Amino acid sequence: MSRDLGDFQTPPELAALLARRLGPIGDRWPRVLEPTCGRGNFLRAALDAPSPPREAIGVELQRAYCDEARAAVGDRATILNADVFAVDFAALPWRGGGPILAIGNPPWVTNAALGKLGSGNRPERRNVDGRAGLDAMTGASNFDLAEAVWLRLLDAHSGGPATIALLCKTSVALAVLDRLHRRGPSASSEWVEVDARRWFGATVAAGFLVVTLGEPSSRVSVYPHPEALASSRSMGWVGDRFAADFEAASSLTFAVGPSSLDWRQGIKHDAAAVMELTADGPLRNGLGEIVDVEPEYLYPLMKGADLAGGGSETSPLPPGEGTLGASSPSSDAGRNERIRRPRRFLIVPHKSLGEDTRGLESEAPRLWAYLNAHAGRLAARRSSIYRGRPPFSLFGVGPYAFATSKVAVAGIHRPTRFRAIGPVDGRPVVLDDTCYLLPCRSAEEAAVLAALGNDPAVLALLRALAPADSKRPVTKSLLRSIDLAAVLARADRPALIARAVVAMRDMGWAGDPTAAIGPEIERLARSLSVSPPEAP
Structure with missing residues (x-):
């Protein structure tokens, strides 16, 4: 060929x-x-x-x-x-x-x-x-x-x-x-x-x-x-979405509609060998080099495989760490001693799109020296999105990327699974660009939204809309076409609460969060019914 x-x-x-x-x-x-x-x-x-x-x-x-x-x-x-x-x-x-x-x-x-x-x-x-x-x-x-x-x-x-x-x-x-x-x-x-x-x-x-x-x-x-x-089957349009399995999607039309939630894609950097570090012993990059940079520019990283369940490990939190956000209890009763900890860290040199990175020379001299040592690799990134940008720029950065609590789903891994993500060692977890995320105001919101995403109706609809052989079965456009307000209105409430409880515990909540989940469901039932945002 x-x-x-x-x-x-x-x-x-x-x-x-x-x-x-x-x-x-x-x-x-x-x-x-x-x-x-x-x-x-x-x-x-x-x-x-x-x-x-x-x-x-x-x-x-x-x-x-x-x-x-x-x-x-x-x-x-x-x-x-x-x-x-x-x-x-x-x-x-x-x-x-x-x-x-x-x-x-x-x-x-x-x-x-x-x-x-x-x-x-x-x-x-x-x-x-x-x-x-x-x-x-x-x-x-x-x-x-x-x-x-x-x-x-x-x-x-x-x-x-x-x-x-x-x-x-x-x-x-x-x-x-x-x-x-x-x-x-x-x-x-x-x-x-x-x-x-x-x-x-x-x-x-x-x-x-x-x-x-x-x-x-x-x-x-x-x-x-x-x-x-x-x-053997038929494909066709259900609402404004093309369904790979028309018959299956037609039985779930109530869940097809514009979402009031603004799904985002994870951070894009196209330089894994330089920007992603492993935490087995001293931090190392993909080139095998030991890396010593200012820790405030390092964030726990989860990728699509991690969300699917295979890329993180369980390890104890250091004393005094493990908070779950503003709604988490301040006492130790609300914290779990062990949570899932990502194996990788991502270097994030800036927090907003287009932010000038040259200030790192004085604010983070070790990071500045490290990035300049690998400037050739970073400058060689082929995507046109990096042209005309400050040196060492990433994409998919903004307040949403650094939300303490968030819901995440992998775009390229099956079966589809929505995960509620909390901080690790007090640092927000960031995601790579194979993932999609919703920033959340609290751990409870993240848990309930993840539980809604894992509702049987949502998972069945995603399977019906995306072809079984798609390399990226979940996309931002697809997620924005799922009406979670309609799903919530028809959801099996006890099953929804049970899934949310599991999600809270996965984030590190040690006690029984059931009492906090009910009010959050009611709040979301109201807020999800508002008009959807304009897609950028």
């Missing part, structure tokens, strides 16, 4: 199988187009079918593949050596008119991955979702080359009649379906799951997305394999 071009050539057997699935191609589509055609396996499958198209065109960037494709299809198709992102689809050399079938297998690689490789095979970056601020510059706006190919084809054939049928990763298919929905109902779709490990040796979820323009439908039938005649 040419990694630069995200090249997974389609096996001829699979191309023939998917072409047959579309039925008599020539009867429906007199014209067939294969963008990024590679060796032309889809063109050959369509032309070898019992009902071939009248004419066919392939577009391919790599000259060697153009030669192979021409040898495979002969004079039955025209092969253009061209860039799919630059070609004028309206000017293709068709001999006649009629509906078009665009069929193929575009590259399976992200724009960010191409950037890391220094590749020139990158489409012009467009903020097509209208994302704002940090989301427009980071992973929320990252996309696959396949998604860019989809956008080109959808734009070029929006006047129809046309069908676009492409092999792609599940994440790409969901992004395309979401875009189609936001453009307005103008297409019907089906999704055919394909075993990527069998056909491509790739450990990624993938399938064959078939979109017919001009035939509106809000449901997407899902077929478990290319030869399946009956759908």
Whole structure:
């Protein structure tokens, strides 16, 4: 595979199988187009079918593949050596008119991955979702080359009649379906799951997305394999959310709605070897160096794996430590002698976005010297968010990051579990950017909100909305679409209280917190009903 071009050539057997699935191609589509055609396996499958198209065109960037494709299809198709992102689809050399079938297998690689490789095979970056601020510059706006190919084809054939049928990763298919929905109902779709490990040796979820323009439908039938005649489930929109399991999500529509809570992402630094320290004996960075910096810039760190239950250890609190915030009891009766203690610390040189870090030279000379010793690594961070910022800047910092009590959930780990987080040794715990968090006013609030997040209805809805194979099954956008006020109104109150009690004890509360939880539930029932904040 040419990694630069995200090249997974389609096996001829699979191309023939998917072409047959579309039925008599020539009867429906007199014209067939294969963008990024590679060796032309889809063109050959369509032309070898019992009902071939009248004419066919392939577009391919790599000259060697153009030669192979021409040898495979002969004079039955025209092969253009061209860039799919630059070609004028309206000017293709068709001999006649009629509906078009665009069929193929575009590259399976992200724009960010191409950037890391220094590749020139990158489409012009467009903020097509209208994302704002940090989301427009980071992973929320990252996309696959396949998604860019989809956008080109959808734009070029929006006047129809046309069908676009492409092999792609599940994440790409969901992004395309979401875009189609936001453009307005103008297409019907089906999704055919394909075993990527069998056909491509790739450990990624993938399938064959078939979109017919001009035939509106809000449901997407899902077929478990290319030869399946009956759908196994359907995908579709529940409210303004696309659900990977429409039937399951439809039974939980009461919980779908704008949230009054402002979920935040954890701290982004892209320099784990320098900024993350382990606490086994003397503090060490990822380079194995012993680190001695001012302790006020060190914060206990939890990552996604820690929230899932595997990355923290239990250790005693030093005498006099372990407070849980303003609402915690001042006596020892309210403290637990042992709580979960993160294994890592994060260096946080500043507390607000854009804060000038040069004051560290006088305020924290040891930290300043350490960061300057590793300035080359920090300056080499590739993300554009660091450009034009003060030296050693991080993102995802603000008062919310340093809240004493908070609720946190991992974005990339399953099963989903909401955790109430309290301080460790009097220091607030911070989270990395694979996590999402809610800053809380008290330990009780954190415990009740975590218990609400772990309500069976919320967990079932998250499973229904996110595909089972998603690399990031929980996102900020998804969390902001869960109406916890509605969940609280229907929650099993004794079970909710029991979960909140467990959450309080996990934070280090030694006594029985039940009496404090009831009033907090009532307060949240009122506060969660207010209008949701505007998403930044």
